Amino acid sequence: MSQSELTMSTGHEVLMEPSPYGIEKKKLGMWFFIVADACTFATFLFGYGYMRVGSQNWGTPFEFGTILNGIVMTFVLLSSSLTMLAAVRTTQAGEKASANKWLGLTMLLGTVFAILHLREWFKMIREGWGLFSNPTGGTTQFGACFFSITGLHLTHVISGVIALLIITRGYNQGRYNTSHVETAGLYWHFVDLVWMFVFPLMYLMNAR
Amino acid sequence: MSSNREPGMGSYVGIVIGLMIIVGIEVVLTYQHLPVRTLLFSLLCLASVEAFVGVMYLMHVRYESPLLFWTVFPATLFVLVLLNYVWPDAYRMARMSLGK
Numbered sequence: 001m002s003q004s005e006l007t008m009s010t011g012h013e014v015l016m017e018p019s020p021y022g023i024e025k026k027k028l029g030m031w032f033f034i035v036a037d038a039c040t041f042a043t044f045l046f047g048y049g050y051m052r053v054g055s056q057n058w059g060t061p062f063e064f065g066t067i068l069n070g071i072v073m074t075f076v077l078l079s080s081s082l083t084m085l086a087a088v089r090t091t092q093a094g095e096k097a098s099a100n101k102w103l104g105l106t107m108l109l110g111t112v113f114a115i116l117h118l119r120e121w122f123k124m125i126r127e128g129w130g131l132f133s134n135p136t137g138g139t140t141q142f143g144a145c146f147f148s149i150t151g152l153h154l155t156h157v158i159s160g161v162i163a164l165l166i167i168t169r170g171y172n173q174g175r176y177n178t179s180h181v182e183t184a185g186l187y188w189h190f191v192d193l194v195w196m197f198v199f200p201l202m203y204l205m206n207a208r
Numbered sequence: 209m210s211s212n213r214e215p216g217m218g219s220y221v222g223i224v225i226g227l228m229i230i231v232g233i234e235v236v237l238t239y240q241h242l243p244v245r246t247l248l249f250s251l252l253c254l255a256s257v258e259a260f261v262g263v264m265y266l267m268h269v270r271y272e273s274p275l276l277f278w279t280v281f282p283a284t285l286f287v288l289v290l291l292n293y294v295w296p297d298a299y300r301m302a303r304m305s306l307g308k
Contacts, residue, residue, distance in 0.1 A: 022273040035280055039287045050294045054301030067235065074231050081266055082224045086217060189266045196258040199231070200251035204238040 030183045034190045037156075041194050044152060045201060048145040052205075059138035061129075062207045066120065070203040073116045074195065077157075080109035081192045088185045091171065091178045099181070103168045106188065110161040117154050121147070146202055153198050156191045163187065214271050223265050230254050 021028055052058050087102035128135030129143045167184045170176035234254050237247060264270040269277055 020273075021276045021279070023276065028276075031276065031280055035284050038284055042288055042291055046291045046294055050298045053295070053298035054305070056302065056305045067238070071231065071235060075228060078224050078227055078231075081262075082220060085220050085266065089217060186267055189262060192266075193259050193262040196227070196231075196262070197255045200234050200238075200255050204234055204251060205244075205248060207238050 024179050024183075026179060026183050027186065030186045034186065037190065038194070041149075041152070041197070044149050045197060048149060048201065051139075051141045051145060055139045055141060057138045058142060059134075059136050060206050060208045061136055061138075061142070062203060064207075067203055067207050069116060069120050070199055073113055074199050076109050076113045076116065077192050077195050080106050080113070081189055083109060084185045084188045088178075088182050091181045096172070100168065100172065103164060103171075103181070107161050107164050107168075110157055110164070110188075114154060114157055114161070117150065117157075121150075142206070146206075149198060149202055153191070153194060156194070160184075160188050160191050214268065215265075220266070223261060227258050227261065230258050 019025065019028065023031075083102050083105040087099055087106055090099040090102055124146075129146075131144050131147055132140050134140050134143055163184055167176055167180050171181060234251055237250050237254075240247075242250070269280075
């Protein structure tokens with residue numbers, strides 16, 4: 001058997017050049033998704049900025065209690081980034097029990113974030129805030145911007161928790177490996193970093 | 209496939225605590241009753257610092273191939289710069305609502 005026949009018989013991977021980026025294709029795919037998603041969030045935030053600059057009666061409705069809730073949510077999400085890093089580290093080390101613990105903690109913190117967020121939403125809805133209503137008599141665009149942008153972010157957090165649940169289950173069953181956990185981690189950190197813009201622009205800029 | 213130059217968990221804890229401190233600074237600035245434009249500029253600068261640190265260290269771009277950075281970031285930055293086309297119209301609307 002010739003050398004070329006041997007090479008062909010061992011599978012396609014030996015014929016392929018290594019990635020110029022030095023990362024697996026699923027991670028590169030996640031990076032491209034992150035770029036597209038960053039542009040989506042940026043468009044929403046620029047739209048909010050456009051409406052805010054263009055409106056004369058925007059108002060600053062958030063009391064310190066709401067801001068405090070936002071601070072707690074921010075710390076919860078930042079802590080979840082740390083637990084996600086620990087999860088990636090332990091999967092790389094092959095420590096399955098420890099990886100499960102850190103992944104579980106990350107999902108728990110993501111769930112706490114979502115609960116705190118929904119609690120804030122329901123409080124605002126009870127006060128009369130909505131997509132097309134403003135109980136303070138100011139522009140209705142505030143509610144539309146707030147619920148759209150924070151809702152988009154909340155959807156990402158809930159999707160992230162579900163994705164982590166699926167990845168953890170697959171990792172335990174041996175269907176997924178370390179690189180799957182790393183790729184999920186990239187998404188999780190991205191969701192965290194988006195909040196670093198949503199919190200100051202949607203909460204702090206509207207603090208009384 | 210990050211390299212072995214990655215820092216230990218202790219460094220990551222330091223980075224996350226640093227990010228929490230920046231959030232604290234943002235909150236303190238908010239209650240200094242600064243002019244809106246000054247506050248917005250300050251908050252955006254601090255958020256950009258947080259995002260840069262997060263992308264470079266938490267998302268490991270610092271430890272990946274430089275080609276990844278140069279593929280992803282100039283394109284994203286280009287889009288973000290182009291989005292600034294909205295401001296002249298936003299200020300036109302503000303002037304119209306003031307009746308000027």
